Amino acid sequence: MSQIETFYEVMRRQGITRRSFMKYCSLTASALGLGPAFVPRIAHAMETKPRTPVIWVNGLECTCCSESFIRGAHPLAKDVVLSMISLDYSHVLMAAAGHAAEAAMAEAMETHRGNYILAVEGNPPLNEDGMFCIVGGRPFVEKLKEAAAGAKAVIAWGACASYGCVQAAKPNPTQATPIHKVITDKPIIKIPGCPPIAEVMTGVITYMLTFGRLPELDRQGRPAMFYGQRIHDKCYRRPHFDAGQFVEAWDDENARKGYCLYKMGCKGPTTYNACSTIGWNEGVSFPIQSGHGCIGCSEDGFWDQGTFYNRLTNIKQFGVEANADQVGLTAAGVVGGAVAVHAAISALKRAQKKTQDKVEG
Amino acid sequence: MTVSTPNGFTLDTTGTRVVVDPVTRIEGHMRCEVNVNDQNVITNAVSTGTMWRGLEVILKGRDPRDAWAFTERICGVCTGTHALTSVRAVEDALGITIPENANSIRNIMQLNLQIHDHIVHFYHLHALDWVNPINALRADPKATSELQQAVGPNHPMSSPGYFRDVQNRLKAFVDSGQLGIFKNGYWDNPAYLLPPEADLMATTHYLEALDLQKEIVKIHTIFGGKNPHPNWLVGGVPCPINVHSTGAVGAINMERLNHVSSIIDKCIEFTRNVYLPDVVAIGGFYRNWLYGGGLSGQSVLAYGDIPENANDFSAGQLHLPRGAIVNGNLHEVQDVDVRDPEQVQEFVDHSWYQYGEAGKGLHPWDGVTEPKYELGAATRGSRTNIEQIDEAAKYSWIKAPRWKGNAMEVGPLARYVVGYASGHEDIKAQVEGLLRTMDLPVSALFSTLGRTAARALEAEYCTRLQKHFFDKLIANINAGDESTLGHWVKIKDGRIENYQCVVPTTWNGSPRDSAGNIGAFEAALMNTKVERPEEPVEILRTLHSFDPCLACSTHVMSPDGHELATVKVR
Numbered sequence: 001m002s003q004i005e006t007f008y009e010v011m012r013r014q015g016i017t018r019r020s021f022m023k024y025c026s027l028t029a030s031a032l033g034l035g036p037a038f039v040p041r042i043a044h045a046m047e048t049k050p051r052t053p054v055i056w057v058n059g060l061e062c063t064c065c066s067e068s069f070i071r072g073a074h075p076l077a078k079d080v081v082l083s084m085i086s087l088d089y090s091h092v093l094m095a096a097a098g099h100a101a102e103a104a105m106a107e108a109m110e111t112h113r114g115n116y117i118l119a120v121e122g123n124p125p126l127n128e129d130g131m132f133c134i135v136g137g138r139p140f141v142e143k144l145k146e147a148a149a150g151a152k153a154v155i156a157w158g159a160c161a162s163y164g165c166v167q168a169a170k171p172n173p174t175q176a177t178p179i180h181k182v183i184t185d186k187p188i189i190k191i192p193g194c195p196p197i198a199e200v201m202t203g204v205i206t207y208m209l210t211f212g213r214l215p216e217l218d219r220q221g222r223p224a225m226f227y228g229q230r231i232h233d234k235c236y237r238r239p240h241f242d243a244g245q246f247v248e249a250w251d252d253e254n255a256r257k258g259y260c261l262y263k264m265g266c267k268g269p270t271t272y273n274a275c276s277t278i279g280w281n282e283g284v285s286f287p288i289q290s291g292h293g294c295i296g297c298s299e300d301g302f303w304d305q306g307t308f309y310n311r312l313t314n315i316k317q318f319g320v321e322a323n324a325d326q327v328g329l330t331a332a333g334v335v336g337g338a339v340a341v342h343a344a345i346s347a348l349k350r351a352q353k354k355t356q357d358k359v360e361g
Numbered sequence: 362m363t364v365s366t367p368n369g370f371t372l373d374t375t376g377t378r379v380v381v382d383p384v385t386r387i388e389g390h391m392r393c394e395v396n397v398n399d400q401n402v403i404t405n406a407v408s409t410g411t412m413w414r415g416l417e418v419i420l421k422g423r424d425p426r427d428a429w430a431f432t433e434r435i436c437g438v439c440t441g442t443h444a445l446t447s448v449r450a451v452e453d454a455l456g457i458t459i460p461e462n463a464n465s466i467r468n469i470m471q472l473n474l475q476i477h478d479h480i481v482h483f484y485h486l487h488a489l490d491w492v493n494p495i496n497a498l499r500a501d502p503k504a505t506s507e508l509q510q511a512v513g514p515n516h517p518m519s520s521p522g523y524f525r526d527v528q529n530r531l532k533a534f535v536d537s538g539q540l541g542i543f544k545n546g547y548w549d550n551p552a553y554l555l556p557p558e559a560d561l562m563a564t565t566h567y568l569e570a571l572d573l574q575k576e577i578v579k580i581h582t583i584f585g586g587k588n589p590h591p592n593w594l595v596g597g598v599p600c601p602i603n604v605h606s607t608g609a610v611g612a613i614n615m616e617r618l619n620h621v622s623s624i625i626d627k628c629i630e631f632t633r634n635v636y637l638p639d640v641v642a643i644g645g646f647y648r649n650w651l652y653g654g655g656l657s658g659q660s661v662l663a664y665g666d667i668p669e670n671a672n673d674f675s676a677g678q679l680h681l682p683r684g685a686i687v688n689g690n691l692h693e694v695q696d697v698d699v700r701d702p703e704q705v706q707e708f709v710d711h712s713w714y715q716y717g718e719a720g721k722g723l724h725p726w727d728g729v730t731e732p733k734y735e736l737g738a739a740t741r742g743s744r745t746n747i748e749q750i751d752e753a754a755k756y757s758w759i760k761a762p763r764w765k766g767n768a769m770e771v772g773p774l775a776r777y778v779v780g781y782a783s784g785h786e787d788i789k790a791q792v793e794g795l796l797r798t799m800d801l802p803v804s805a806l807f808s809t810l811g812r813t814a815a816r817a818l819e820a821e822y823c824t825r826l827q828k829h830f831f832d833k834l835i836a837n838i839n840a841g842d843e844s845t846l847g848h849w850v851k852i853k854d855g856r857i858e859n860y861q862c863v864v865p866t867t868w869n870g871s872p873r874d875s876a877g878n879i880g881a882f883e884a885a886l887m888n889t890k891v892e893r894p895e896e897p898v899e900i901l902r903t904l905h906s907f908d909p910c911l912a913c914s915t916h917v918m919s920p921d922g923h924e925l926a927t928v929k930v931r
Contacts, residue, residue, distance in 0.1 A: 051539055060414050062912050063388045064437020064589040070485075071575040071588065078571045082530065086539035091385050095489040095546035097901055098381035104545040125414075128734045129745050132758075134411035135390060136382050137747035166416065166434040173415035173732070195437060195589055198575075237611070250594060251846040256603040258611015280587035284579045284620070287586030291612070292599035295430060295592070303431070307424040 008043075009083075024074075042210050051086040052209055053116040055108055055147055058091045059140045060133045060167050060176050061122025065157040066092040068195035072202045073282040080202055084209060088116070102136055109150050117208070118151035120144065120161045124182060125174035132174040141182060148183040153214060155189050155204065156180070156221075159297060162190040169303035180221070187214055190221040194297035197278055200226045220300070222272070231268035231294050234276045237261070255291060265309040266293030273298040368660070368768055368878045370887050373404035378749055379894050382411070384904055386486040388438045389911025391870070393904060394750055395886055397894045406879070406886035407752045408870055408904075410759035410911050413713070417730040420860040425451045428857060429593045435862065436913040437589045438481075441474050441581065443862070443913070444593045451595050452847075455855075460844045463597035464671035465834040466584050469621070470591065472667065472827040473580040476628050479773075479820035480577070480636060482908045484570035487813065490902040491643050492563040493553040494543055498532055500524070500557035508558045513638035515630075518569065527565045547896040554646050563643060566635055573631055580624050583617050597846030604838060618835070625831055628824040632817070640817040641798060644810050648799065653809030653903040655885025659689040660767045661775035662868065664697060667826060680826055681819075682780040682788070687767050694783040697764075702726070705863065708761040711752070711872040720875040722763065728861035752873065759911075761871040761880065762863050770881040771868040772907060777815040778806065787825075791818045809885065812906040864913035882907060 008021060025042040029035070058066075070077040081087050087094075088108035089101070096104055108116060122140075125132035130139025148154055156179050159165035167176040180188050191204055204223055207215050215223040232238065240246070240260040247255045247264050262269070268276070271294050275286040287294050293309075296302040364372045374396050382392035390412040396405035420431055428451060433444035445467060452459065459467075502525040509519040534541075547553075555563070578588035584600050585591020592599055603612035665683025668674055676683045676696065684694040699705055706722030709715065715733040716723060723729060736744060737754025750756045763769070780788030781803075795814060796803060805811060871880035879887075882904060891899045 051537070053539070058390070060412060062434050062437040064434070064440065067437045067440070067589045070481075070571060071578065073575060076572060077575070078568050081541060082534050085541075087541045088539075088544060090542055091383060092388075093485065094385050094542045094544070096544065097383065097385040098897065100545040100547070100896070101383060101385050107544075128732070131734050131745060132413050132415075132732075133390060134382075134392070134747070137380075137392070137742060139745055140390075142745075166419065166431055167414035169419045169431070171418065173418045174413065176414070194434065250599060251597070251601055251844060255601040256606075256612050256843070257608030275587075281575065281579050281582040284582040285586055287592050289611075290582070290584060290586035290592065290600050292586055292592035292594065297590075303419075307427050308430060309424075309426055 051084060053088050053108055053112040054085045054119055054205075055089040055105060055116055055151070056087060056091070056119040056121065057089065057135075057140075057144060057147055059120065059122030059124050059144065059160070060174065061158070061160045062166075063092060063121070064195040065121040065160075065201070066090075068198050069157075069201050070198075071281055072198040074199065075202055075206065077198075080205070085117075085205065088112075105147070109147060113150040115152050116150065117153055117155060117205075118147050118186075119155045119157055120179050121157045122160045123164060123168070123176050123178055125167070125176045127173070127175040132176075144179065145182060148186055151186055153187045153189065153208070154179070154183055155191060157191055157201065158196055159192050159194040159302070162192040162221075163300040165194060166303055169301075188221055189214060189217065189223060192222060192227070192298040192300075193273060196298070197226075197274055197280060199278055200274055226274045226278075227272045227298070229272065229277075231271045231273055231276045231288070235268055235288060236276065237288060250291075261288055261291075261293040263311050264293050265307070265311055267296030267299070267302070267305075267308070267312065268294040269312055271296040271299050271302075364877070366873075366879050367876050368656070368884070370879055370884060371404075372879070372887075373398065376404055377894060379897060379900075380749065381897050381900055382409075384901070384909070386489065386901070386905060387909045387911060388436060388913070389909075391904075391909060391911045392747075392750070393882070393886075393900060394752075395897075395900065397891060401891050401894060403886050403889045403891065403900075406883040407750060407756065408872070408880065408882040408886075409750060409757045410866075410870055411757075412911055413732060413758040414912065415730070415732070417728070417860055417862070420857050423857050425454070425855055425857050426595045428860060429595070432860075432862060433590055433593070435864070436910055438478060439474070439864075439910055439913055440589045441470055441585070441591055441593070443864075444591075445471055446862075448593050448595045455595075457596050457847055458672045459597045459847045460842070461671045461837055462602060462834060462842060462845050463847070464668060465830045465837065466598045466600070466845065468667050468830045469827055469834070470581055470584055472823040472830070473577065473624075473628075475823045476632065476820050476827065477574055477577045478908070479816050479823075480570055480631070481574050482905075483636065483640070483813070483817065484567045486908070487902075487905045488563060488567055489546065490898055490905055491553070491647060492555060492567075493546075493548055493560050494531065494564045494567075495535065495546070495548040496553065496555070496557050497561035497564045498528065498535065498557075500528060500561035502528060502561070505558040505561045508642075509562050512562075512642040513634050516634040516638075518565075524561055524565060527568065528561055531564065547893075547898050550892055550896050550898055552892045552896075552898050554650075555643065556646075559642060559646060563639060566639055569635070570631075573627065576624060577628060580621050583621055584613070594846065597844075600845065602838060602843040602845055604843070618831075622831060625824070625827050628827060632821040632824050637817050637821055640814055641795070644799060644814060647810060648801065648805075651805060651808040651810065652889040652899070653812070653885045653906060654807035655883075655887070655903075656768060656770040656881045657774050657778060657812065657885075658804070658807035660687050660764075660769045661685070661778045662697065662764050662769040662771050663776040663779045664699060681776055682783055682785050684779040684783055685764055685769070686779060686782060687765070691778070691782040694779055700726075704765055706763055706766075707863070707867075708763060708874040709755075710761070710875040711755055712757050712760045713755050714760060722875075725861035725863055726859070728859065730861070757870075757872040759867055759870050759872060761874040762867050763874055763878070766876070768871065768874065768878040768880050768884070769868050770884075771865045772812070772816075773819045774806070774812040774815040777818065781806075787822055788818075791822060809903045809906040816908070864910065866907070866910045866913050869907045870909060870911070882909070 089105040124141035130141040133140040376398040384391040392409040429444040429447040432447040503521040505524040506521040581588035581591040603609040665679040667680035702724035737751025739751035742748035869881040
């Protein structure tokens with residue numbers, strides 16, 4: 001195993017100096033909320049650790065998690081796959097198929113029993129004996145349980161594995177089920193989002209490789225370091241919210257000035273994620289910055305909270321309640337027989353209240 | 362036992378059955394079974410979609426303005442495609458028009474997706490069917506550099522030292538004994554034909570493309586806030602434009618536009634200097650492997666997309682062509698009207714769904730999606746452990762859409778055949794240029810390699826269109842128009858009554874229909890010779906050439922990037 005490249009070797013080979021490497025370690029430490037004392041420890045780990053086996057399985061999903069993963073910029077996806085982990089099974093990237101693919105998975109499970117990370121994208125459907133998702137002629141749920149049995153830890157990628165996501169939205173015809181309901185004897189790290197941010201995905205993996213332990217998790221099983229605060233808490237448009245400056249119609253003057261999207265249905269105030277801090281695709285933007293409210297894609301059951309365009313009705317904050325009830329009257333037009341009326345129904349209020357209460361516990 | 366299908370194939374199930382499940386390097390879940398005769402030639406092909414999520418059922422009763430977000434999640438690879446189709450379908454149902462800027466931005470995003478998708482498909486999903494990364498260890502870096510400079514002289518990353526570095530890295534990876542994603546590949550199979558230098562060049566580009574693809578999508582991030590799954594809006598686009606005045610930093614401003622422009626240039630450079638040259642170089646070594654034509658030479662369908670002007674979807678205004686060809690008659694390109702209940706119909710006789718009566722086809726507007734999982738009597742194994750499937754009964758989660766009763770191929774090759782046959786100038790010039798370069802006849806298009814080449818040509822064409830719409834956007838802003846939204850609808854009672862999507866892989870991956878016509882995947886696999894039936898790299902080659910998207914396929918929409926969605930709002 002001595003030939004295995006370490007993080008450090010990868011970086012050096014790519015022309016990164018020792019000085020820059022140490023700077024990277026120090027940035028990693030501060031990104032993870034650790035003090036300078038941890039810098040040498042991170043550096044040591046990156047210089048010496050071999051590659052951890054990862055088995056990545058897919059259930060009912062849309063592959064947006066895999067797609068997000070390969071968007072990773074720091075570290076680059078190629079460095080993760082070639083030099084940081086050993087991706088021993090990946091439906092999306094592996095060369096082998098059919099029996100050869102199944103054999104690779106069986107071998108990895110056997111060789112690394114108790115030591116591999118199981119990464120799960122998607123979820124198992126339980127209706128029709130699990131046959132709404134078939135892999136190798138058998139229900140995905142069986143494969144999932146077998147793979148989980150020998151895993152050291154399980155990562156639930158995205159909203160599907162964590163909460164069920166779109167296929168579990170009402171009436172959930174396949175009985176798509178989050179993985180913690182079928183894997184009950186292993187630590188599960190939930191990385192929700194549809195998809196999660198690439199650097200959050202790789203950040204969680206590198207944390208485990210670097211420190212040899214699971215990140216601190218909240219009551220829902222999410223890493224506190226990335227899901228500890230609401231989008232709203234760190235939103236760069238927050239000053240407009242506090243000042244009562246809102247977008248009232250998608251293309252009004254306030255939209256062009258980048259005012260707060262709360263009245264347009266933004267779910268930032270109830271959504272725990274790192275979009276407003278880490279940003280998307282190397283920090284280029286995030287939904288609110290690009291003019292559309294947050295749809296709350298990292299929250300449990302976000303598909304069934306009423307339309308994405310209704311204002312949250314239970315947020316009590318400075319500068320809001322004064323005109324909150326007038327929000328729905330800023331209708332833009334009557335089209336195709338639709339009536340221009342604000343549609344905040346009481347069921348929606350109840351549903352959202354429940355979610356927020358649960359989150360804030 | 363031998364059976365002749367109405368669409369001209371002779372199926373023989375007497376040979377050895379070969380099963381590939383899971384089919385990897387695709388989106389979603391798929392199984393494929395073939396029969397191989399004693400000459401190792403495929404005589405029967407069965408393609409099975411092995412997942413269903415039920416989005417049509419879930420969409421009923423929802424607010425139509427939200428539908429894009431649901432349908433976008435049909436697929437994280439095609440991502441915005443389904444969302445764009447959805448907002449258009451809702452606008453169509455509600456009679457909403459959008460401004461020119463919104464049309465330009467939507468086109469830029471859709472083209473961007475197409476470029477990204479084609480590059481990732483070629484390098485990361487398809488390449489390993491042709492390229493042997495282990496063989497690349499035997500390459501001479503200097504000779505690789507010469508090859509690179511011969512096939513792609515304008516690509517700057519071409520020195521012997523560069524290729525040596527990549528090779529060393531690859532060597533360290535292989536020597537580690539942890540082969541990761543390359544584990545159990547068929548690396549000593551004689552079906553791999555590239556010399557080591559071409560393998561090293563292509564493997565290097567695999568890594569370069571992996572780095573580049575994360576840059577390409579930043580156009581989605583700028584206009585839609587994130588990728589995968591950017592945000593869309595019924596009535597226009599959510600991103601406001603403000604390039605002149607206070608608050609521009611919170612909108613699409615000069616800095617954002619410059620960022621978009623720089624990515625557009627990168628797309629043009631990579632497709633011209635790397636992607637297309639690689640397809641020509643690799644294709645050159647496989648020029649005699651012309652299997653996999655399937656339906657492409659007889660029945661192809663394209664819905665058309667990328668409208669030049671907002672709200673005008675007439676065929677002549679679309680940059681990607683619309684039309685259908687049946688019975689191999691390239692002289693007649695028929696017009697396609699997806700609203701016509703006689704044109705598009707879906708059958709479920711061999712799909713795990715049920716309609717009221719057998720043998721019936723339904724137009725998506727009247728579509729029914731009611732699952733019914735059952736296996737045929739000749740199935741080997743059990744209900745939850747399928748060893749061999751019975752294609753005489755229901756055998757797939759994919760429905761069988763037919764155009765005027767014909768099984769059709771859709772996707773880049775279908776669009777390029779339609780474009781070529783209808784005299785689309787850009788497409789004709791590209792196709793003729795490629796065939797001239799490779800010294801191949803037009804008939805070579807109708808093959809697995811032709812499908813792969815058409816996708817590369819389309820990517821290159823899309824990079825130019827992306828630039829065109831960016832210039833158009835700038836010109837329109839310069840003319841004083843910054844609007845990006847037509848109408849924002851407030852809906853109280855409007856709810857989705859029925860939503861059916863007919864996606865590309867539904868056409869391509871469809872099972873047999875009531876008349877016994879086989880689908881495009883199945884047709885393309887027929888009569889292919891495989892070197893080693895137990896190492897079915899040839900099957901993967903042909904299936905991958907379609908860029909199968911199984912999560913998409915279990916819904917009915919359109920040829921990758923161009924789908925059909927119908928929505929009824931009550």
